[in-house]
Amino acid sequence: MGLFDIFRVGKIKAENNSLKQQLQELHADEYFQVKARLDSMTQEIVDNNALISKQHEELSSLTERSQKVSKQLNTQTSKINRYKELYKSIEYVLDNFLISDIQYSNCRLNPHDKKDLEALTPSISLCFHSLDVKELRKAYKENEKQIDQLMDLYKSRYTTKANKSIYSLVVIALRAELQNVLYNLKYDKLEKSIEDIKTICAKYLKIAAEGNQSIASTLTKFIGEMEYLFINTVKIEYSYYTKKEQARQEQLALKEQMRQEAEERKALETERKKIEKEETKYKIEIEKLQDSLNQSSSDTETQKLRARILELQQQLSNVIVKKDEITTLQNGKAGNVYIISNLGAFGKDVFKIGMTRRLDPQDRVNELGSASVPFKFDVHSFIFSQDAVGLEKQLHDILNEKRLNKVNLRKEFFRVDISELESIVTSIDPTAEFNKTMFAEEFHQSAEIDLSQPSNKTIWIDEEDNNE
Missing domain, CATH: 3.90.20 (Hemagglutinin Ectodomain; Chain B)
Incomplete structure (x- = not known):
């Protein structure tokens, strides 16, 4: 192997090692x-x-x-x-x-x-919705068992074939009427369905009273007892529609929450871009002043420039903090839970508890009071939390029995004593501020105006009395 070949091999090895390193x-x-x-x-x-x-x-x-x-x-x-x-x-x-x-x-x-x-x-036979829910199915079967027992009890009291036939016809008719009521049952129609059952029973009571007098008394008693059990059947079946409506409202609440969150994130994004522009302006201005400081030869001018730079750096620091807050609100579950009231619209001891990701939670409160209610809301507490969604749910769960609307969960209103509410808030977050006063300024001012206005009633004077 020649010197050139040795050199070439060494070069190849070096290149190989270099490639391995790369x-x-x-x-x-x-x-x-x-x-x-x-x-x-x-x-x-x-x-x-x-x-x-x-x-x-x-x-x-x-x-x-x-x-x-x-x-x-x-x-x-x-x-x-x-x-x-x-x-x-x-x-x-x-x-x-x-x-x-x-x-x-x-x-x-x-x-x-x-x-x-x-x-x-x-x-x-009709398929009742209550049979599709375990707890309702149990209640329905227990009520149906009582109906069957009652029917068997009265059936045994009739001995003649004719009376047995009359009783059987009444039972068949009542069963058919009940199925018809249950078939037409809808959400928000409970009272009407109960009235229908009462009307049906009253009709058959009248028929019994005008019919065979030997069995009229037992039929009357039987129909009266059946009315209670039939109404119970309607209530059990209606519970299904209530649960169905609750599920629907929960879905609507979730959609509303998602829509609101999307709007709030959009608003936060707009605010973030605005803050970033401010941040850029401050940085550019600080760089200009820094260049001027480097070129400055006067002590007086140097001190002024340094003071101005410190001032802008402080302002820039505030902008960056605000930007970080926006980023936190955008990326996580952070936000503010608000507790507000409206004495004029909802009365005493009624509070709305909701959540917002707005940078300023007061904006959301103002929005709620702008069109839907006649008076502005009073704010009792803003509670900031890294998991505002969880905090809102925790408060809602604690106060669930005190909900005004137990079907539509989007209606976040609760009837609770304000001292009890303060105690709950303090137990969850001891640092949270809580204002117990219901100012209701617009409501009280409106009431004072009503009292100060003269009566519009017209006093009629009889002409004959006037002539006297």
Whole structure:
């Protein structure tokens, strides 16, 4: 190997070492590790997609099979229903028109078979919403049990076939009327539905009183007791609509909160840009003054420049602090929980407790009092928190039983003694300021104006009295 070759090999080694060093500086090892991990994850995704595709095919197959079985079930159910109706017709004929020595049991289904048949294809009944909620289902079944027990109790009191038939007709009619009321039940229609039940029962009480006098008294008592249980059924079913409305209002409250947060973040972004412009102006001005200071040769001028620079630096510091506050409000859950009242609009001991991310929480209070209420709100407390959302929820949970509107949770008004409210706030944040006074200045001023104005009543003087 010649001298030139040795030199060339050394150069190549040096370049190789240099490249290795560059690779290390560029974290090439980490790159290759990440690339290997990425390739592995890509393969895993491909495998998972293949598995998902296979499961989709299986799901489609099972769905198709389920539809076929469901169709077959519907067909068989229809057949059984037709057979049931046919059997009922035959049974009716046997009971009313056939005169024969054939034993009853030889030409009729036994009770056990009838029960099995009814289980396969039950009689049509409405699906009540209360049965979809566990706690309401329990209450509904307990109330239904009481209804069945009451019906059995009165049924045993009738001995003749005619009276039993009358009683059965009344029961069937009342059941049908109840189902009709429940079917038409809607949110905010509880009182109307209860009145409908009372009207129905009054109608059947009148029919009972005008009918067979031998059973009128027991029927009257029966219908009176059924009215209470039927009203209870309506109330249980209505609880479902109340819960449904609460869920709807919670969703609306969440949407409203999101909308408000978006507006507040937008306002904060506008304020941040404004602050950044101020910050830039201060920095440019300080740099200019710093240049002038470096070139200054006069002690008097130097002192003035330094004083001015210190003043601007102090102002810049305030701007930066304000900018940091905005950033905190934008990025986290930080904000102010406000406790306000409006004596003229809502009366004594009614407070609104809400949350805002506004840089100045008073802006939000002013906004609330600008159009929706006749008087301005009084502020009792602003509580700053890094988790204002959590603090607001904590206060709402503590005062939940004192809500004015227990359905629409967006209405954040609570009826509570102001001393109790102060105690709750202090226990959560001992440093929070709390003002117990309801100033209600506009309300009191308006009341004073009303008292000072002369009466508009016209005094009529009879002409004859005047002539006297």
